[in-house]
Amino acid sequence: MSEEKKETPSGNKEQLEQTTGNNYACCYQCGKCTAGCPAGSFMDNPPCRLMRLVQMGRIEEALKSESLWYCLGCQTCTARCPQNMEVCGTIDALRSMALEKGILSPNRARKLVEAFHHAFLNTVRKNGRLQELALVNSYKLRTGTFFQDIDAGIKMMLQGKINPLSMVLGGERVKGQGQIDKIFELAEKKGHQEATAKRRPGKIEIKPRAEVKIDPAKVIGYYPGCSLSGTAKEFDISTRKMCQLLGLKLEELEDWNCCGASSAHATNHKLSLLLPARNQVLADRQGLDYVLTPCASCLNRQVMARNALQGSPELRGEIKGVMGDEPTCHADFINLMQLLFGLDGEYIKSKVVKPFKDLKVACYYGCLLVRPGNVLGFDDPENPTKMEKLMEMLGAQPMDWALKVECCGAGLTMAKPEVIEELTHKIMRNAASSGAQAIVVVCPLCHSNMDMRQAAMRKRFGDLPAMPVYYVSELVAIACGADPVEVAVGKHFVPALELVSK
């Protein structure tokens, strides 16, 4: 397509059709995307309006929408679309297009979110990994929001979750910095156009992925991701401890880089595939069968990238150009639940030495662990139950509740804390009214939104009991005999030690 044609409204629509695979004529404006959108009520043009604007070729109005900067990327819209449209992908594509063309909403929300993504990707560009303090500082400098979350920041520093020295000394860096540079260069090349497979209305088959079979004698790869090396230190510590107690050998993926979640796919589709693709090559090189990826966001990006690599020779070629060898895609990135269910059920039970008694928990999966269902295929995307089964094995009592797969607000935690509070509050209230005393999570972002922001929510809404928020790995480790202090449960914002120390 020529540059000239792209500038016309129909050219822009064609470009969107190519990147998303959508035929926009298929949207019949039922509104299910807006109905399910957690941020829908904050948006000027909620998802179904954006789809309509694109359908009618009114792309510029869509690009200027404030809603692009409220989208949480939770994929609820796409997952439930009766016409199999890529709604979330449309919003991502619009956002990239808005940035590329400089046609932007003049409002504050856009400025904040854009600043966040800029700051995020800049630290990744510089280091290959995300350094959370660098991100926060850079973001605050850009936006002037110096005092937001200052208490939380100080607490995290004291707990060693963020290291101020890294600002001076430079934190962990990826050795293959040249490769990261090349990836950014490829992704930012103008006018590149990848064609996604066409989506058409039709039955969405949720096929379970190839069964994961874990052999405790074999080494399992470990991809902690950036959060687990920083603010979600507890998740890292408890995962390692859990594996040790289960007799599993972890081997960290050598020289891994940030997967790009969530700023890469929010702003640059190519980047969101190439960053995780590098990890895939590294994992294949290292000869790993499975790579444990505790963070739900990272896992989502890795699985999506592996899926894209398997289907696209061009993408494989591009990453080969960066890395020197093509990924075989043998290594499979799995989450904690897949790891545990890949073991024999009796095996885990045999390792439980201190089962919980009278611990009522609400298992919270969040959005990205189950979506898109037809690619992740890990559990029922609307009503997953694997975490509940695991909790039963540990002696805890999982409560039946409804908002297990609602989005907490994820990556907007810095830019739009007031939105996060509303979304997370709704989820937590539903969990509390089921009778649960605590929430179990598998994602660092879910954890920080529920744990760090809980006090503020309680103050604002006044109807929330104090609910500790545990990582699933913490509970497994404790049930298998770990001291709660040892797995860093004491480092949570909401006091969490007492409930599991009985």
Added chain:
Amino acid sequence: MARIGVFICHCGENIAATVDCPKSAAALAEHPGVVVSMDYKYMCSDPGQEMIRKAIREHKLTGVVVAACSPRMHETTFRRACAEAGLNPYLCEIANVREQCSWVHSDREKATQKAIEIIRSMVEKVKRNSELQPIHVPVTRRALVIGGGIAGIQTALDIANAGQEVVLVERDLSLGGHMAQLSETFPTLDCSQCILTPRMVEAAQNPKIKLLTYAEVESVSGFIGNFKVKVRLKSRYVDIKKCTGCGACWTKCPARKIPSEFDCGLGNRTAIYTPFPQAVPNKPAIDRNNCIYFQKGKCGACAKICPTQAIDYQMKDEFVELDVGAIVVATGFQVQDTDVYGEYGYGKYPDVITGLQFERMASASGPTGGKILRPSDGKEPQTVVFIQCVGSRDPSKGLRYCSKICCMYTAKHTMLYRHKVHHGESYVFYMDIRAAGKGYDEFTRRAIEEDHACYVRGRVSKIYPQDGKLIVRGVDTLLGKPMEIAADMVVLATAAVAQADAKSFAQIVGIGYDENGFLNEAHPKLRPVETATAGVFLAGACQAPKDIPDSVAQGSAAASKVLALFSKDELEREPVIAKVNEITCAGCWACYLACPFKAIEKKEIRDRAGKLIKRVAYVNPGLCQGCGTCVALCRSNSIDLEGFTEKQIFAEVMGL
């Protein structure tokens, strides 16, 4: 010496726009054996047919090729024209130059060349055609109607009232189908059972109708006018000849907590039961899987109490063979399983119910006695949300098509609700309101304007319980805003889908079905109640979702087709059947084993003294369908298909 006439039709512009008809006619005139070749604007018109008749008489033609549309359109027309001119109709062949040439090509020159070749090959075939005579078969004047819902009842009554015999087979215990479950009917709000039960009784009492309930069709063989049908009479464990329907057994039965299928699980029934009080016949059956006697070996309460000793625990299924001349399939539909919508929580939250469950709730004979009470706690719901298109128009999780009836029944539900709960609030989430029908749009407007149903254009994405309410997260697409409603009960307008066994059933009867399992009509506009199999007709929702008026209309239409068939003494059939060369047949019986219609018999050939010379295959012309299986299989090349002999086909191919 062959004297063939070629007649090329322009079909207005349909053929002539792409095929040069005069040029083709000139080319064919040169072909050996062709004595006359002409083209005309509309060959099927009266002047066109007259051209053919005149040419046959003037040129003493021995064969005719009409190059025109598909033989499915006008073969009969042209063969009749030939017969009128004294030529055996089977000496007339159609060369399809429209569907197979002009409609699918754009290059005029190449298309003309192709048309010429198609016509030539037909000329070669027709040179080898022989005179054939149609086959006459008798008609059994008895109809089989499968399915005892409103469509089947209507068909059976119409046929019987015209004086012909009907066997009405219903697989459930009673006639009535889905209509018996409904409370009131749109757009008049008259009571469904009040208008249906008199028809049910009439069907049961009509001397021309033989009623077989709790029975299923096992196999169908034969052909139009002469079907043989095997029906399984499932054992009720109750002798319905002795049973008086007094009800002593089901009042005594100790197994009382079985969810009633008729009440969609909202109420309970006993193990020996009739589905509903007005059942026809009003005779019970024992549900073996839930009967204490059958499961544990002791109880027998029903046998002890029965005053006529009608209970028979040893009863076995029986089979009956029926000879019928026509079959009407009226097997109906079922409601889609809503388990696929995890986000709506049907089956998880008791107060999320289906439209059919709401019908039972609103029905005076239903489990709540006609009161609207939510299942979880029996309280009257003050806010009810109705969601349309659950399963319909949803290719991702449900079905691509529109179920047609839901817009109307949802409007009716809001009215019934408002009439019973005067201050109740109702919301309807809809995508489009499809109310095309006499008095239908007025009806939905009445629901909105007078019964205050609040219609919201948009779908619902999630339903979840919070503080004793169901939070319904939907959208108002007209405002472009998401919205939440705290409801006491949610009613899902679930899609109407084909019966679970529709495909296997269609294979038993030998008729087609579509991707959704609905049975196929012969032509979507012009032959709506016929199937591609002669003598088998369709009525009601087995063909596509339909409301009551449409089902009844189709039932009557099917009946009229059956009656037209029965108005003849015998049927004329195409003589395209297999024929055995008895001289070369070795009697290996490969054909005998392979024939799907059991049309091949063993024939003995004897000399004058009556001594057996050999046994050969013989094709029963009444049964043979001309499929050609035996022809392909015969090792000694002793079977040929009349009208499509190997000689003809080879000539046709070599003519290209």
